[in-house]
Amino acid sequence: MGRHSCCFKQKLRKGLWSPEEDEKLLKHITKYGHGCWSSVPKQAGLQRCGKSCRLRWINYLRPDLKRGTFSQQEENLIIELHSVLGNRWSQIAAQLPGRTDNEIKNLWNSCIKKKLRQRGIDPNTHKPLSEVETGEVNTSISNSSNNNTLSEEAFGGGPNELNLLRAEISKPDVVLTQAHTLSVEDQFSFQASLSFKANTDSTGNNLMTCSGPTKEFFLERFTNSHDNSKTPTTSAPSDSIGYFPLQRLNDGLSDARDSVNQDPTSWFNQNTRNFEMNSEFDSNSMPRMQSPASSSILPSLIDMRHSISLPSLRNPWAGGTNAFHSWKAGNHKHNSSNGDVTTNSNMELQSNCSFAENGTFSWGLEDGKEYKENQNTSVEGETDDSKWSDYLLYTPLLTSGTVQNSAPQSLFSDIKSESQFTIEGSCTSWHQNHHLQQQQQQQQQQLQAQDLYTKDFQKLATAFGQF
DNA sequence: AAGTAATTCAACCGCCCTGGC
DNA sequence: TGCCAGGGCGGTTGAATTACT
Incomplete structure (x- = not known):
């Protein structure tokens, strides 16, 4: 499939958001709501694509976001949910108020995975690594x-x-x-x-x-x-x-x-x-x-x-x-x-x-x-x-x-x-x-x-x- | 203090689904 | 029915930060 990038097409800005951009987006959504995301950047005076605005809002600007490190409780819940839901980050995030799927995904990839491996647990299968390595998982299934x-x-x-x-x-x-x-x-x-x-x-x-x-x-x-x-x-x-x-x-x-x-x-x-x-x-x-x-x-x-x-x-x-x-x-x-x-x-x-x-x-x-x-x-x-x-x-x-x-x-x-x-x-x-x-x-x-x-x-x- | 490696995390990419036409 | 645009998701990237030597 051909590369499609609305940002490229429209020569829009990419990369990190500046505080000014954040402010513009925040003000606009607070006042009018996001409605159609594709129209948000234009209405808010941003050189960004709608997707980028949406992402920025969901992952960073949303007022109900809980900032800060994850508690042990939250980590445990993520592990539990992952064992049931797999990499359905959005569904997992839905169970953790104030947390985004992106945040949870990052935590999983950077932190929890490592912890589980250190404990001898395969983070993908939630089974002991020894079993996974010897192929017992597949055979047991x-x-x-x-x-x-x-x-x-x-x-x-x-x-x-x-x-x-x-x-x-x-x-x-x-x-x-x-x-x-x-x-x-x-x-x-x-x-x-x-x-x-x-x-x-x-x-x-x-x-x-x-x-x-x-x-x-x-x-x-x-x-x-x-x-x-x-x-x-x-x-x-x-x-x-x-x-x-x-x-x-x-x-x-x-x-x-x-x-x-x-x-x-x-x-x-x-x-x-x-x-x-x-x-x-x-x-x-x-x-x-x-x-x-x-x-x-x-x-x-x-x-x-x-x-x-x-x-x-x-x-x-x-x-x-x-x-x-x-x-x-x-x-x-x-x-x-x-x-x-x-x-x-x-x-x-x-x-x-x-x-x-x-x-x-x-x-x-x-x-x-x-x-x-x-x-x-x-x-x-x-x-x-x-x-x-x-x-x-x-x-x-x-x-x-x-x-x-x-x-x-x-x-x-x-x-x-x-x-x-x-x-x-x-x-x-x-x-x-x-x-x-x-x-x-x-x-x-x-x-x-x-x-x-x-x-x-x-x-x-x-x-x-x-x- | 400087250089390097490792880690974190915000953002992007590509794909899929849905609804409108 | 097929096309297109928008929205959403999971995977990946890479800049920034932190840890280590």
């Missing part, structure tokens, strides 16, 4: 796409910026942004987007395939309204619950989060009635669950892992010790303490999920030693904010740009309408009554559990079978 199970690599085992963040989080002066939470609406969206499908495996066992929200689930929520044209996502679902910047994600959830902090095992049970499970639940009655065979579902599951890092999920790292991430029924607290397979777990599922006896539905990496080391502190000491940030951060595959638009657009609208998931009432009040309710319900649940879950999963399978 392709393998994961083809296998029925999610490999550890697919979830990004080993050290990465998560550890960097953990280190940062541990600093007393670092307060994680509220942007690490999902609104109740989004939690509903997530839960509603869980997809279950009944199958039978080669040995005749009943299988339940589960998939979750797509990358779009996040992109839509991390994308600001100013950039609709370039977003790689297709249009939002017609009944999309929310399209809002990340800053708002904490809306309405603080109470729930406080409650969860006291009893982190309670949240999911509260909010996902149909996933309730109790200690007497006979997991043998459950259909065996299997991660999806379809490669297109892989990113969905990965997204789901992030999505489900809702405050309810206190210890996503808990689980078994086998090589794959497995779904397990078990005691959440046991998992928290030692990371081992729990004794009452005989429901083995393939993917990072566990239904705990107290109703907790937990997800996580059964990973490795790297995480086991962190596990104790994460369970005992970390806030749920950090859990969310950990998950959000931990999206190596999403960064690759190879997994976009993997699910049908109808996913959300279809699922929502059919979903049995509910979010009702205050989590706080529920928490207060949780133990009493649990006692009262336990006997009933003992009797009903098997039937209940069989029915629920049948419902789910029916509802989601269309996918």
